[in-house]
Amino acid sequence: MTLRQPSRKMQGTKPLSQSAKPSETSQKPAVLVVDLDGTLLRSDMLYECFWSALGRDGWSTVRAVPKLREGRAALKRALVDISDVDVRTLPYDREVVARIEAWRAGGGKAVLATASDQKLGEKIAAHLGIFDEVHGSDGTRNLKGAEKAAFLEAQYPDGFTYMGDSAADLAVWRSASHAISVGAGRRVVAALDSGETSAEHLTRDAPPRALLRAMRPQQWLKNLLVAVPLIADPGIGPGAILPMIGAFIALSFAASAGYLINDLLDLGDDRSHPRKRDRPFAAGTLSPQFGTLAIPVLLAISALISLLVSPALLGAVALYFVATVAYSVKFKQHTLVDICLLAFLFTLRIIAGGIAIGSILSVWILAFSMFIFYALAAVKRLAELTDTETATRMTSRRGYIAEDRRIVSQMAIASGYLAVLVLALYVDDPLTQEKFGSPWLLWGVCPLLIFWISRMVLKADRGLMHDDPMIFAVTNAASRWVIIFCGLLVLGAVVL
Numbered sequence: 001m002t003l004r005q006p007s008r009k010m011q012g013t014k015p016l017s018q019s020a021k022p023s024e025t026s027q028k029p030a031v032l033v034v035d036l037d038g039t040l041l042r043s044d045m046l047y048e049c050f051w052s053a054l055g056r057d058g059w060s061t062v063r064a065v066p067k068l069r070e071g072r073a074a075l076k077r078a079l080v081d082i083s084d085v086d087v088r089t090l091p092y093d094r095e096v097v098a099r100i101e102a103w104r105a106g107g108g109k110a111v112l113a114t115a116s117d118q119k120l121g122e123k124i125a126a127h128l129g130i131f132d133e134v135h136g137s138d139g140t141r142n143l144k145g146a147e148k149a150a151f152l153e154a155q156y157p158d159g160f161t162y163m164g165d166s167a168a169d170l171a172v173w174r175s176a177s178h179a180i181s182v183g184a185g186r187r188v189v190a191a192l193d194s195g196e197t198s199a200e201h202l203t204r205d206a207p208p209r210a211l212l213r214a215m216r217p218q219q220w221l222k223n224l225l226v227a228v229p230l231i232a233d234p235g236i237g238p239g240a241i242l243p244m245i246g247a248f249i250a251l252s253f254a255a256s257a258g259y260l261i262n263d264l265l266d267l268g269d270d271r272s273h274p275r276k277r278d279r280p281f282a283a284g285t286l287s288p289q290f291g292t293l294a295i296p297v298l299l300a301i302s303a304l305i306s307l308l309v310s311p312a313l314l315g316a317v318a319l320y321f322v323a324t325v326a327y328s329v330k331f332k333q334h335t336l337v338d339i340c341l342l343a344f345l346f347t348l349r350i351i352a353g354g355i356a357i358g359s360i361l362s363v364w365i366l367a368f369s370m371f372i373f374y375a376l377a378a379v380k381r382l383a384e385l386t387d388t389e390t391a392t393r394m395t396s397r398r399g400y401i402a403e404d405r406r407i408v409s410q411m412a413i414a415s416g417y418l419a420v421l422v423l424a425l426y427v428d429d430p431l432t433q434e435k436f437g438s439p440w441l442l443w444g445v446c447p448l449l450i451f452w453i454s455r456m457v458l459k460a461d462r463g464l465m466h467d468d469p470m471i472f473a474v475t476n477a478a479s480r481w482v483i484i485f486c487g488l489l490v491l492g493a494v495v496l
Contacts, residue, residue, distance in 0.1 A: 029156070029158060029159035029160050029161055029177045029178070030107070030108045030109055030158075031108065031109045031111060031156050031158075031159070031160040031161065032099075032100065032103045032108055032109070032110050032111065032160070032161045032163065033111045033112075033113045033152060033156070033160050033161065033162045033163065033172075033176075034096065034100060034110065034111065034112055034113070034131075034163045035113065035114060035162075035163060035164040035165060035169060036112060036114035036115075036116050036121065036124065036136075037114065037115065037116060037165075038164075038165035038166055038182070038183065038287070039093070039096060039163055039164055039165045039182045039183075040092060040093060040096050040097070040100075040112070040124075041090055041091065041092060041093065041124075041284070042091040042092070042093055042283075042284025042285070042287075043090065043091055043281075043284050043287060043288060044287055044288055044289045045085070045114075045116040045117075045120055046072075046075075046076060046079070046116065046289075047264075047287075047288035047289045047292055048083075048085050048090075048267065048288055049076070049079040049080055049082075049083040049085060049117075049120070050079055050083075050292075051264040051265055051267060051288060051292075052083035052084055052085050052267065052268065053079050053082035053083040054265065054329070055265040055266075055329065056082060056083060056084055057082055058329055058330075060082050061079070061082055064078035064079060064082060071140070071142060072115075072137075072142045072144075073117075073137040073138065073139055073140055073141055073142040073143075074139055074140070076115075076116065076117045076137055076139075076142075077117050077119075077137070077138075077139035080117045080119050080120050084268075085120070085268065086268050086271070086272075087120075087123045087124045087127045088127055089268065089271035089272060089277075090124070090271075090284075091271075091282070091283055091284025092128070093182070093284075095202065096163065096182060096202075097128065097130065099163070099180075100130045100131075101130055104130065104132075109132045109133070110130055110131050110132055111131060111132060111133045111134070111135065111156075111160075112124070112125050112131045112133070112134045112135070112136075113135045113136070113143065113148060113151075113152060114135070114136045114137075114143065115136070115137055115142060115143050115144035115148070115168075116136055116137065117136055117137050117138075117139070118134070118135070118136035118137060118138050119136075120136065121134045121135070121136035122134050122136075135151065135155070144168055145168045145169075145171050145172070146171045148171070148172050149171040149172045149174070149175040150175075152172060152175060152176075153175050159176070159177035160176055160177060161176060161177060161178040161179070161180060162175075162176040162178075162179055162180070163180040163181075163182060164179075164180075164181065164182070164184075165181060165182045165183055165184050165188075166184065166185075166188065167185075167187070167188050167191075169181075169188075170188065170191055170192070173192060173195070173197055173199070174195060174196075174197060176197055177197070177198075178197065178198050178199070178200075179192055179195075179197045179198065179199040179200070180199070180200050180201075180202065181199065181200075181201045181202065182202045182204070183202065183203065183204035184201065189201055210280040210285045210286040211280070211286060211290070211291075211294060213279075213280050213286075214259065214260055214263060214279070214280045214281060214286055214291060215256035215259060215260070215298075216255075216256065216259045217252075217256075218471060219255060219259065219468070219470075219471070220248075220252040220255065220256075221470060221471070221474060222255075222346065222349065222470050223247075223248050223251040223252050223255065223349055224248065225346065225349040225350050225353065225369075226244055226247045226248050226251065226349055226350070226352055226353030226356065227244060227248075227353060228350045228353060228365065228369075229350065229353045229354040229357055229359040229361055229365075230244055230353070230357055230359070231490060231494070232359075232361070232362065232365050232435075233359050233435065234435060234436065234494045235435060236357055236358075236359060240356075240357035240358070240359075243309045243310075243313075243356040243357050243358075244353060244356055244357055246305050246306070246308060246309040246313070246356060247306075247309060247313055247317075247352050247353055247355075247356035249302075249305050250302045250303075250305040250306040250309070250313065250317050250352075251302075251317060251320060251349060251352060252302075253298045253299070253301045253302035253305070254298070254299065254302040254317050254320055254321045254324070255320075255324070256298050257294075257295045257298040257299050257302070257321065258321060258324035258325060258328065260291045260294060260295050260298070261295060261324075261325055261328055262324075262328040263279055263280075263281045263282070263291070264281060264288055264291055264292065265328055265329065266328075267281055267282055267288070270282040275466070299321070302317060302321075303317070303318075306318075309356050310355065310356065312355045313352060313355050313356050316348065316351060316352040316355050317352060319348065320345065320348050320349070320352065323341060323344065323345055323348070324345065326341070327341050327342070327345070333399055334399050335399040335400055335404070338377075338381075338399075339374060339377040339378055339381060339411075340374070340377075342373070342376075342377035342380070343369075343370055343373040343374040343376075343377050344370075346369060346373035346376070346377075347366065347369040347370055347373060350365065350366075350369050351366075362426065362429075362431070362432075364422060364423075364425060364426035364429060364432075365426070367422045368419050368422045368423050368426065371415050371416070371418045371419035371422060372415075372416065372419035372449075374411075374415040375411075375412045375413075375415040375416035375419060375453060376412075376456075376469045376470065378408050378409075378411045378412035378415065379412045379456050379457060379460045379465070379469045380460075380468060380469050381400060381408050382405060382408045382409055382412060382457065382460040382461060383459075383460040383463075383465040383466070383469070384400075385400055385401075385402055385404060385405045385408065386405060386460060386461060386462070386463040386465075387463060387466070405461070409457060409460075409461055412453075412456075412457050412460075413453070413454070413457055416449075416453035416454075416456075416457070417450065417453065419449070419453075420446050420449050420450055420453070423442075423445065423446055423449065424443075424446050427439060427442040427443055427446075436493045436494060437493065437494065437495065437496050438492060438493050438496040439493055440493075441489045441490075441492045441493040441496070442489065442490065442493050444485075444489045445486050445489050445490065448482050448485055448486050448489075449482075449486070451482065452473075452479065452482045455478065455479075456469060456472075456473070456479070459472075459476075
C-alpha cells in the first residue's frame with residue numbers, strides 16, 4: 001500500500017526509563033493500542049474536519065458549533081457528517097506505521113483508539129489496513145483521557161501497550177502495561193519517566209520556522225503597495241513614513257491570518273498538488289490546531305497597529321481581511337469573480353496606504369491599479385491552467401478548465417495594455433506635471449510595462465511560471481531589471 005507521507009521522519013527511540021524493571025520491558029502485552037491525533041497522524045482530526053466542513057458548507061458548519069453544548073463528541077460527529085476529509089492523503093507518521101506493522105508481524109494485535117469520531121477512525125483503519133480493532137468517540141462518549149483509560153482497562157484486562165503523544169494520554173499510560181510516547185513535550189516525557197509504567201520515547205524534530213512559512217512573509221512584498229500614494233504625491237512630507245510603515249505591518253499580519261485560513265481550507269486540495277503538498281499544514285509539520293489558534297493573535301496585532309495609525313485604517317484593513325476570507329471560502333471557486341476580487345485586494349492595499357498618510361488618491365492611480373492587477377490575477381490563473389500537473393488533478397476548488405487558457409490569456413493582455421494606456425494619460429495630466437520635477441521621465445515607464453506584461457503572459461502561457469506573479473516578478477532576473485529601471489525613472493521624475 002502506497003501512502004503519501006511527509007518527508008520528515010521520526011528519530012530513534014531513547015533508552016527506557018531507568019525506573020522500568022527488566023520483567024516489565026521483556027514481557028510486553030500482546031495488544032498495542034495507538035492514538036490517532038498527533039501520534040499516528042501528524043495532525044488533529046477535529047480541526048481537519050472543522051476546516052473541511054467550513055469550506056464545503058459554511059452555514060451548516062456554523063449551525064453545528066452549538067452541538068458543543070452536548071459535548072465534544074457530539075460536535076465531532078456533526079463535523080464528520082458535514083466534512084469530506086480524504087483519508088488517503090492525510091500526513092501519517094511512517095515510523096509509527098512501521099512500528100504497528102512490525103508489532104502485527106510479531107503476532108500482536110493492533111488497535112486504533114481515538115478521541116476522533118468512530119466513523120473517521122474506521123475510514124482511516126480501512127485505508128491503512130494495519131488495525132485489528134477500532135474504537136472512537138460515538139457522538140455521546142468522548143474517548144479521551146480518563147474515559148479512554150477506563151474503556152481500555154475493561155476491554156483489555158490482561159494489559160496493553162499504549163502509544164500516545166499528549167498530556168491527555170497520561171491517564172491512559174497509568175493504566176497501561178507499557179508506554180510509548182510519540183513527539184511528546186518535555187513535561188509529558190518527565191511525567192512518564194517518573195511514573196511506574198515502563199516507557200520509551202520516539203522523538204520528532206521540531207519543524208524549523210513552520211509557522212513563519214505558513215504565514216508566507218515573502219507575500220508581504222505585495223503590501224509595499226501602500227507606498228504608491230507617497231510616490232504619486234511626492235509633496236507629502238517625511239512625517240508620512242511612519243504611518244505608511246504601520247499600514248504595511250497591519251496589512252502583513254492580516255494577510256498572514258488570511259493565508260492560514262486559506263491553507264486550512266485547502267488542506268485536501270494542497271495535499272494532491274505536486275508542490276503545495278509541502279506546505280506546513282498539508283505536510284503535517286504544523287498542526288491545524290496551532291494554526292487555528294494563531295489566527296486571532298495575528299488579527300489582534302493587526303487591529304492594534306491599525307488603530308494606532310487611525311480608525312479609518314482599521315476599517316480598511318478589516319475590509320481587506322473580510323474580502324480575503326470571502327475569497328478563500330467562496331469566491332475563489334467562481335470563474336472571473338475570483339480575478340476581480342484579487343484585483344480589488346491589490347487596489348485596496350493602495351487605498352490603505354492613502355488613508356494612512358492622509359492622501360487623496362487620483363482617479364488615474366485607482367484605474368491603473370485595477371487594470372494592472374486584473375492582468376496579474378489573470379496571469380496567475382493562466383499559469384495554473386498551463387501547469388499540466390495542476391490542470392489534470394482530480395481535486396480542485398477552482399472553476400476553470402484547461403480550455404479556458406486562451407480567453408484568460410486575452411484578458412491578461414488586454415487589461416495589462418489598458419493599464420499602460422491609463423498610465424500614459426496620468427503622465428499627461430496637468431496635475432501630474434505640477435507634482436513631479438521631471439515628469440517626462442515617467443514616459444519611459446510605459447514601454448517597459450508593455451514589455452513586462454507581454455513577457456509575463458508569454459511565460460505563463462508556456463508553463464514557465466511556477467510562482468505567484470508578484471513573487472515571480474522579483475525573483476526572475478529580467479523582471480527585476482524592469483522593476484529597477486522603472487524605479488529609477490520614477491525616482492528621477494521626483495528628485496530631478
